[in-house]
Amino acid sequence: MRPALLLALVLVVPFPAFAAYDVAAWEEDFTTLGLQAEAFSKCEGRMTEKPRFKGCLQMWDDAKKRVVRMEKFAKATPDPFRTVRMKEQEEKLGTATAFLAPEVRALPKATYSKLMANDKQLATLKPEIEALRKPAPKKPLS
Structure with a gap:
C-alpha cells in the first residue's frame, strides 16, 4: 500500500491506536470513570433486567478499558498527583462494582x-x- 494512500486512510478512518492520548484525554477518562462508578448503583439488585x-x-467493560488506558498513560508520564488520583478512582470503581460478580453468579x-x-x-x-459466573475461590481457614 502506498504511504500517501495509507496516510489518507488513517486521516479519514478514525482508529483508536492512532489517536493521541494526552493529559486532556486522561482527565476526560478520569471524569467519565467517576460518572460510571456512580452509575453502577443503578445496576445493583437489578441484574435480572x-x-x-x-x-x-x-x-x-468500558470502565476496564479506560483504566488500562489511564494506567498506561500514568506509567509513561510519571506524576505523583495523577498516580494518587488514579488509585483513588480505581478504589471507587472497585467498590461500585463489588456487587457485579456475586449478582451475575x-x-x-x-x-x-x-x-x-x-x-x-x-x-x-x-x-x-x-x-464473573465462576465461583469465588474459597479462602483457606487459618
Missing part, C-alpha cells in the same frame, strides 16, 4: 441464558461474563 444487565456489563442458568440470548454485543463480552 435485560437493559440493566446489558448496560451495566457494557459499562463495566447468582443468576439462575435459565435467566442467564435468556439475558444472553441473541445479543451480539453481549456475545463479545461472553468470556468475561463467564469468568
